[in-house]
Amino acid sequence: MTDPIRLSKRLIELVGCSRREAELFIEGGWVTVDGEVIEEPQFKVENQKVELNSDAKADAPEPVTLLLHKPAALDADSALKLITPGTLSVEHSYGKRPLKGHFLRLEAISTLQANASGLMIFSQDWKILRKLTDDRSKIEQEYVVEVSGDMVAHGLNRLNHGMTYKGKELPKVKASWQNETRLRFAMKNPQPGVIVQLCEAVGLKVVSLRRIRVGGVSIGKVPEGQWRYMTDKEKF
Known part of the structure; x- marks a missing residue:
């Protein structure tokens, strides 16, 4: 011995x-x-x-950015606990080698609307952190919103051109119907609660919110509660 x-x-x-x-x-x-x-x-x-390993390289691991499909009920701290090697989306796991270092020093960026599910971003990369902080007013986000009720006349046009609701000026957005009960909203740096206010202003009640895209990065087909790596080809 x-x-x-x-x-x-x-x-x-x-x-x-x-x-x-x-x-x-x-x-x-x-x-x-x-x-x-x-x-x-x-x-x-x-x-x-x-x-x-015969393919070994003595290189420092590159910082990673992880994209989580967050369930609506979880806050950022609870969502971070979902990110483990076992919750990596199977469809996005091929050719990937999750390392313990990938799950250290992750910071949540680009806050979701309250009670929303969908794309949540965690990163170790200072360039990504700086981009999403400094340019947040320029980067478009897209939400799918399940609604109930009947939209007022010309409601879609009002959403797209801006309006005042309860004395508050609401921003104009890119809004379109996805189907009879779902709207798609695209807007830059949505303020907390603004999507709920926009829907109420045209006679609708929000049932659920799901963010599907930030800039040029979408959550894709990642199942809820799972995550994937952001690729080198993707840009916010």
Whole structure:
């Protein structure tokens, strides 16, 4: 029997890499101990079989942005707890290697309307955080709104051109019917409660709200309660 040593030290002995390279290999999910991926350089090993994946790269993991289909009942803190390797959308999991580091230091950005479900954004990337903070007044968001009641005459036209309701000036939006009970709203930086107010102003009551898009990024076919990685090709 040998005394337990750090996994990073064992890897250095095995492949002759530097300490920093060993840490990057391990944190990148490229090292297994008895066939199990271990991502902690300080993990202690004895006589277990340690292997380095043949495709391994000693690169620091890139910061990630995760897109969650949030259930309506959850707040941001509760929604964040949904994001685990097990809730990654199966349809979007191919070719992805969720790492423990992907779930650390995530910040919620681009606040949803109250009681809304749909696209919620969590990111580690300062460029994304800055974009959605500094340019929030310029980035369009899209909601699907389930409604009840009968729209007043010329209601759609009023929504699209702006109006005053209960002494408050409401913004003009891009509104259209998706079907007999669902409206689509597209607008920039919607203020809290504004979609409910817009609907009330034309005689409708909001049954549910779901955000489907922020800028050029949509939630797509991710099931409620699951998430996917934002791709390099997507832009807000």
